[in-house]
Amino acid sequence: MSTLQELVRPELRGQTPYGAPQLDVAVAVNTNESSYPVPQVVVDQIARDVAEVAASLNRYPDREFTRLRTLLAGYLVRTTGEPVTPEQVWAANGSNEVLQHIVQAFGGAGRTALGFTPSYSMHPLISERNGTTWVDGLRDADSGRFDLDGDLAVEQVRRHDPELIFVCSPNNPTGTSLDLDVVLRVYDASDRAVVVVDEAYTEFSRAGTQSAVSLLPGRDRLVVSRTMSKAFAFAGARLGYLAAAAEFTDLLRLVRLPYHLSTVTQAVACAALEHTDTMLAMVEQIKVTRDELVAGCAALGLQPVPSDANFVLVGGFDDAAATWQALLDRGVLVRDVGIPHHLRISAGTPEENDAVLRALKEIA
Template identity: 55%
Template sequence: MNLDDLPIRDDLRGKTPYGAPQLDVPVRLNTNENPYPPSPGLVADLARAIGEHAGELNRYPDRDAVELRAGLAAYLGHGLATEQVWAANGSNEVLQQILQAFGGHGRTAMGFEPSYSMHPIITSGTSTEWIDASREEDFSLDPGKAVAAIEEHRPDIVFITSPNNPTGTAQPLDTIAAIAAAAPGIVVVDEAYAEFAREGTPSALTLLPAHPRMIVTRTMSKAFAMAGTRLGYLAAHPAVVQALLLVRLPYHLSTLTQTAARVALRHQEELLGTVDALRRERDDTVAWLRSKGLVVADSDANFVLFGRFPDRRAVWQGVLERGVLIREVGPPEWLRVSIGTGEEMAAFRAALEGVL
């Protein structure tokens, strides 16, 4: 028996699961992880904290993760209260809960592609129709065209990714505000890479008071260097959080996950201390790629999209054969490299130069 023999939903037939290659190579720069591991002090603190709760693992965790949400609200600032913050297993589960609560059969979600590929995947997985409203040739969003697309299709959910993935550029607040004003339903601003944005780039969190149907999602997987923890979260009006309680699974955040995330918040200064170094490495990478005659999208994230290659698979394969794994993702003719340590980026430059 194979997949075709199973009675899966018709709208799932022919689709492939999401996933970046997981290969054992010397340098992995394909999943936008923070390359700097937690310090021995943080690891020791985490071990102590888990040890304190290990004797209680026969009991369910705090169903509403109140202490964690309070810590996340304090970290985000902007006057947010605990009841305005929600957390789940990675930002993907946060997005799934949003679609379960506000999407579904007969409803639609709109995004501006190229953008985060999980948005349409999670949308279809919740039986919601996906509408692609394309970006401009330079990957920017034209506010007038975006508003016109919303007025034409009247989607129940609109996704805006800022900084955008895989292109890397943050959206101006005026554009986000125009989309939020036009949208008839929920507007999700995916800020997974917000901490990497260039100095002075405002967050959509500032728009929440004026737009009660807006949701801003974040993650600990990127700047916080806690991808293995699987902790995503959002900020929104308290009523939005109440709606998500209707669809969340009971006790969805384990005791260990909540503990690790609280420890990360205690060490936020250390964990976020690598952001400036990664920004500098990113900007140096952009300059180097352009010096080689390549086209590079402006980046506010911890990755860079570059091209254009008539046969990007050959370039990707050539770099891989030299021990560096990057990502074949986004529009045809483009590749994406995550920003690693100085040594890792030197290896990337040597590998790419060898291919070019």
């Protein structure tokens, strides 16, 4: 072991960093990005707004990102119908930094975080890298959809008594949404746990799916995390946010780095939010191609999980790793999420969708 390996924190020794393959392929549908570029009208607005603030880059940014929080709150009010105020909103460089702020403030040494596997792989990584003990909770694997059973979830909350609980709706990598009754039961099962509902893909949900934002009033330990990376086609901008009680967001100021959101980031995000309808116009098309991907995979004899996200978890592969490689050999990059016999495939453009289904047909 090298000297540096001896000096690094013990829990980091032998660990590998998070990473998804970034390969030059014809069809990259492995990281749930939008395959559609930012619309030109928004590009033009971003260029104007960044040029306007460029001369002021000798000064620190607005530490409270006041205008951005106001626009994000307005977006939540408009899309959920709930009374969210700017004081209830927090933002950071991607939803992963938002989640990290939560763990830094409410996790740490001697504290426990509980999640229900399979789910978003960054929840345990962020928790453990910040000294929090991670507990892999159980889902109902027998359903074929990996649903989160309310009774099972409550039993695990009471048994482990964690300080932090993570749930995803829609869940990544399964694409399934969570009934709000389960969220309520998980919340009520503890009198001290901060419950984080990760809604990174919520804009892609099918009709009738409710957001946990509606549960925020009167629940100061409940947090709803969101991102602009997916539905806003803004993965490169790195802007995530959350809604919670105003007292909760105020406590996050204790752990954020000074001026953590740059002037440029704030300007770019605000420009996108001023063109919300344009930015979200692609969502309906992606939902169509997602459903076509589900139907196409089913027609090939595979086992796709009906999805509320911009991706589909597909089962029925004898050897998921071998299938992943065979697809890559045909110029199609998907995600092996480590679930036996399953691969996760992002819904791309109609042309990308067709390429994926052609490649799967060749392999079958």
